[in-house]
Amino acid sequence: MHELGVVMEVAKVVEDFARERGISKVEKLVLQIGELSAMIPAYVQDCWPCAVDGGSLEGTRLEIEVLPGNAVCGACGAVYRLLEHREGCPACAGTERELLSGREFLIKEILAC
C-alpha cells in the first residue's frame, strides 16, 4: 500500500499549481492512471479525502481515467492489450513488443475558477 504517499504528492502539485495561478477553488481533479502502473485506482480514490483533509483541496472531487496497457508487436505491427495477451501477439504469436501505454500516472486537468 503506497498510494497515500503518492496521492499526497499529487495534492501538493495541484495546490502549488492553483496557488501560482491564483485559482480560488478547484472543483474537480482528473488523474490518468495506466492499468500497468503500480497504482490501484480504488485505493487512490480512498486515499484522496485523507490526503486533502484540512487543506485547500478539501472537498475537491477526484475523477480517475484508466489508460489501457497497449503494446505494438515487433513482428507484425499489431497493437494489442497486454493484460489480455500476456504470452504474445494475438495476430502472429510474436513475443517481441514495445510498450505504448499503461504505466502513466498523470495529473490530467482540473475544473476550477
Next chain:
Amino acid sequence: MDSFKVIEIKKSVFEGNERRAGELRAELGRRGLFLLNLMSSPGSGKTTTLLRTIEALRGELDLGVLEADIDSDVDARAVHEAGARAIQLHTGGMCHLDAEMTRRGLEALGTEGLDCVILENIGNLICTADFDTGASRSAMILSVPEGDDKPLKYPHMFEVVDLVLVNKIDALPLFDFDLGRFRERLARLNPRARVLPVSAKTGEGMGAWADWLRGEIGSWKLAAGRRGQEGGRL
C-alpha cells in the same frame, strides 16, 4: 455564480521523484560515490549476499550499507559486524524507497571515505521498480526456489535492472529452475541486463559478482575524476 473552467495540467506524478533522483545521481557522480540499488523478494538471500560481498572486497573498497527492509535491525548489525558501515532505515511500513528517503539515509550513514554504498531496498518486486532512488546502478537478486518464470510475473522489475544475480544455485538440482529459459525470458524484456549465477552460501560465482562491482565502481570514479578535471580548467 463562479464560472468553472477546465485547466489542463498534464504532469506526471513521478516527475518530482525523478527530478530529485536525477539531482542525487549527479551529486554522487561529482563525488565519485557509487550507489547500488539492490532489490529482491523477501528470502532471496540478500543479507547473506551482502556479507559475502563485503568479505570479497574487504581491504580493497570501503563499503556502506543502507538497510531498508522492514525487519528489525538484525540485518544492519550483521553487516556492521562483517566490517562495513551500516544503518537501518526505518521506513514506517512503506513498500519502496524514493530518492528523498535515500538522500536522508546517505546523510545519516555518513559517506565520508566510502567508495560504494549498497542500498538494500525493501523486499518487494513491484513498486521498488517504479521509484528511481538516484542510484548509479540497479541490480536484483532472484533465488532459484522462486522460479524461472518471475520475469513473466514481474516484468517491470526485470526491465529496469542492470544485473540479475541468480542466487542459491547450489539448490538447482532440487528445483526445476532452468537457467537457459530464464535468460531467454529476461533477454526478451531487457537485452542489456547481465546474469550472474551465484550461491552466497557456498561462495560460488561471488568472484564474478565482485569483479562486476569493481568494474562499475571504477568507471564511475573515473568519470567523476574527469568531471573534476574539466571543472578545474574552468
